[in-house]
Amino acid sequence: MLKDFFRRVLALIKKEFITIWNDPKTKGIIIGLPIMQLLIFSNAATMEVQNIDAAVLDRSQSVESRELLSRFENSTRFRNFYYVENEADFKDKLDTQKVQIGILINNDFARNLKSNKPATVQVIADGRQTNSASIASSYASQIISSYGAEFSTQKSGAGINASVRNWFNPNLEYKWFILTVIVAMLSLVTTLILTSLSIARERELGTFDQLIVSPLSSFEILLGKSIPPLIIAMTLTMVMTGFVIIFFHIPFAGSFVLFMISIFISLLAIVGVGLFISAICNTQQQAILSVMTFMMPAVLLSGFISPIEDMPVALQYLTWLNPVRFFMVLTRGIFLKGMGIEDIITNLIPLIIISVITLTLAGRTFKRKLG
Numbered sequence: 001m002l003k004d005f006f007r008r009v010l011a012l013i014k015k016e017f018i019t020i021w022n023d024p025k026t027k028g029i030i031i032g033l034p035i036m037q038l039l040i041f042s043n044a045a046t047m048e049v050q051n052i053d054a055a056v057l058d059r060s061q062s063v064e065s066r067e068l069l070s071r072f073e074n075s076t077r078f079r080n081f082y083y084v085e086n087e088a089d090f091k092d093k094l095d096t097q098k099v100q101i102g103i104l105i106n107n108d109f110a111r112n113l114k115s116n117k118p119a120t121v122q123v124i125a126d127g128r129q130t131n132s133a134s135i136a137s138s139y140a141s142q143i144i145s146s147y148g149a150e151f152s153t154q155k156s157g158a159g160i161n162a163s164v165r166n167w168f169n170p171n172l173e174y175k176w177f178i179l180t181v182i183v184a185m186l187s188l189v190t191t192l193i194l195t196s197l198s199i200a201r202e203r204e205l206g207t208f209d210q211l212i213v214s215p216l217s218s219f220e221i222l223l224g225k226s227i228p229p230l231i232i233a234m235t236l237t238m239v240m241t242g243f244v245i246i247f248f249h250i251p252f253a254g255s256f257v258l259f260m261i262s263i264f265i266s267l268l269a270i271v272g273v274g275l276f277i278s279a280i281c282n283t284q285q286q287a288i289l290s291v292m293t294f295m296m297p298a299v300l301l302s303g304f305i306s307p308i309e310d311m312p313v314a315l316q317y318l319t320w321l322n323p324v325r326f327f328m329v330l331t332r333g334i335f336l337k338g339m340g341i342e343d344i345i346t347n348l349i350p351l352i353i354i355s356v357i358t359l360t361l362a363g364r365t366f367k368r369k370l371g
Contacts, residue, residue: 051079051309052136055093055102058083062110068121068147068160072103077139079309094126096343097329100136100307101125119148119160132307179244181304184266184331187237188324191267192291194229195274199366200287218367225278226271230264237263254334258344262330265351269323272358279365298324323354 054072058065072078082099084090093099104122112119123140125133148160238260244250252259273294281287299305301315302324308316319325326347333339333347 051307052077052101052139053080053082053099053309054078054140055082055084055090055099057085057087057090057102057104059107060105060109064110064113065105068105068144069103071143071147072140075139075143077136094124095337097126097333099126100132100309101140103140113160121160179248179250180332180335181328183237183240183244183335184263184324184327185299185304186240187233187263187267188270188327189295190236191229191233191270192274192277192295193288194232195225195271196277196281196287196291197284198225198229199275199278200281200284203281204283219363222275222363222366225275229274230267230271233267234260234264250335253336253338255338258341259331259334262334262344262348265348265355266323266327266330268355269351269358272355272360272362273323275362276358276365279362298322301325302328304328320350321354323351323358326351 056069058069069081073081080099082093084093090102090104094102102122102124104124106120106122109119109121121144123137123144125137144160241252241256241259245252274291277287277290277294281290301308301311301319301322303319304324308319308325311319330339330344330347333343
């Protein structure tokens, strides 16, 4: 009895191994997916902040200020320095997220040092990325303090103080960062799951043939499958935004109309991805696995966990194909800083292009499957 039991179990185990190995999709999931995610995780999922871009407004234009700035330029933590002439350009670099921090040296910097008075260097960080802002400003403070200690030893002066300020999130409230991102993420996941399961569910339930022989064209079928997830996701976004504002007291700085337009266009790109997944999958289980395959790299390459600037150059270019990247920028930018129409359009253009590509690909794949 026991011998027969083990024989049946071993036969079933053997059969499962053969089935998995002979299924290309399953083989890809168990072999290709872990390797791909390992490669991406090892490069993208880093909490270390490097390649920091900085805006510099040096009003002192002295030997001392240039010596201090040379310490930043020789640091391995910093990458590009944008030397500006006025506060408007300085503010613009931070507003448009071209830099992570700003360094402002007043015109009395050298005079105070030579007069044995405390000199102050202002460091302004972009508080929309709380972790990056804290670490980047800490690096800057260390460099300033190190130079101040060295100068005070040589000149017996009072040293240099680093005055750190965080724009758009003054107290580096982590909830301001995480909750605005969660609004985008939940909308994205809802849309992706609903669309990816739509056609796969029809196949699994055996109703797909009935759908094909109906008077509906393939475009009408895809449109009918797209609209409900969009409506559900948009409604969910409005409800979550209300919760974030009312219960967590996070100020909404931008235009709600522009916010919803941006969300809608962002979700269109995700709908295309979901429909493509649904078109190539025969079961809901395959669709869920495909969603997981897309979501993990997309989130990692969005700048949510670590700044895009810290990733290898090849992955930085790859993020331009990732709709989640622009989704995150728009959500945080409109919510926390009231992003202007020009910056919104700059991020919407890639999303529109991605939407056209993904929706076209989904439509063609669906038609090919029908044939």
